[in-house]
Amino acid sequence: MYVLAIETSCDETAAAVLGLPGAGGHAPEAVPQLLAHEVYTQADLHEIYGGVVPELASRDHVRRLAPMVRRVLGDAGLTGPELGGVVYTAGPGLVGALLVGASVARSLAFGWEVPALGVHHLEGHLLAARLEEAAPAFPYLALLVSGGHTMLVHVAGVGCYTVLGESLDDAAGEAFDKTAKLLGLPYPGGAALARLAESGRPGVHHFPRPLLDRPGCDFSFSGLKTAAVLAIRALGEADGQARADLARGFEDAVVETLVTKTVRALEACGAPRVVVAGGVGANRRLRSRLAEACAARGVATHYPRPLYCTDNAAMIALAGWYRREAGERDGLEISARARWPVDTLRTPAPSSGPAHPPAATPGHC
Ligand code: KG4
Ligand code: ZN
Secondary structure, eight states: OEEEEEEOSEEEEEEEEEESSSSOOOOOTTEEEEEEEEEEEEEHHHHHTTTTOHHHHHHHHHHHHHHHHHHHHHTTTOOOOGSSSSEEEEESSOHHHHHHHHHHHHHHHHHOOOOEEEHHHHHHHGGHHHHHHHSOSSEEEEEEHHHSOOOEEEEEEEEEEEEEEEEESSSSHHHHHHHHHHHOOSSHHHHHHHHHHSOTTTTOOOOOOOTTTSSSOBOHHHHHHHHHHHHHHHHHTHHHHHHHHHHHHHHHHHHHHEEEEEEHHHHHHHEEEEEEEEEGGGGGHHHHHHHHHHHHOOOOOOOHHHHHHHSOSHHHHHHHHHHHHTOOOSSSSSOOOOOOOOGGOOOOOOSSSSSSSSTTTTOOO
């Protein structure tokens, strides 16, 4: 079965085709292949505003999506009616942006007479590492760190997610972006701040490590952001080295917080491996500090390549493929949800109605 996947939850327009030849009945561990994949980032469009402008994002998805779908199908050498389904990000995300992908996906599926299925964006991130050849086996602890989310999730299998901790306010990527903006770096500033921090000296600026003194695995980054605002104001017209030192202090505070909470979550759930997902997962210092902390406990770490860490359609294709293989499909509805808790998902199950039962339904995990 092959699926076409569409992702438009925020400011990336993406489409992918993934599958295994044949019509089901594969070994449970069979890994589908990515046949075509394209991502277009709107970062330049939003840069002058210092953040994503939802209406501009939706309009740009409208402009780019249909030609991109045509290209990926052409690259995969497939036509619409040959697909086993069209899967699309149904949430969470910007509702106008989601509606573009959802309407295009549902309409194409209707026209081609193939099933459509709405997929949870975070399920895509949680499973993305399984696109790699050295795919992590279940169970694992996922540290999901993006511009919109900071979460620790125990992943027991497809659809078996237990949230162990999450941010009570800003996401880690958001804190990186806002601090980068105050330092005059271009949007989205996480990677630029990390580059500046490379020449910074550790210990010159000490930022708070939020919630480390309290039990549990939740995060809070808004206080850290306020501390960064005050420190940057105090810098005034300081030279490059002082700015680099500040960036280093900020990065160290975020990384130490993420690593300490991940270790705590590992101790709580006993998972044998950690998978890092989301755009902040590209951060080198986070990768090396986490790898050290995990190695000291005999825990393996998996980092999907940056292309699979940031928003993409390959991860949506994989999550949708697992569910289509199990026979899941939606009705004729176009599904777009701004909010959608990831732990309300269930293991894939055949259904002819809505793909995802309401939160109150007991799980299978
Ligand atoms: O997962 P993603 O592409 O989009 C969301 O779903 O949010 O993550 C984007 C976030 C941005 O906040 C960006 O600044 C951050 O990931 N980011 C980084 C790095 N590369 C990207 N943050 C810190 N260090 C990096 N190297
Ligand atoms: Zn994302």
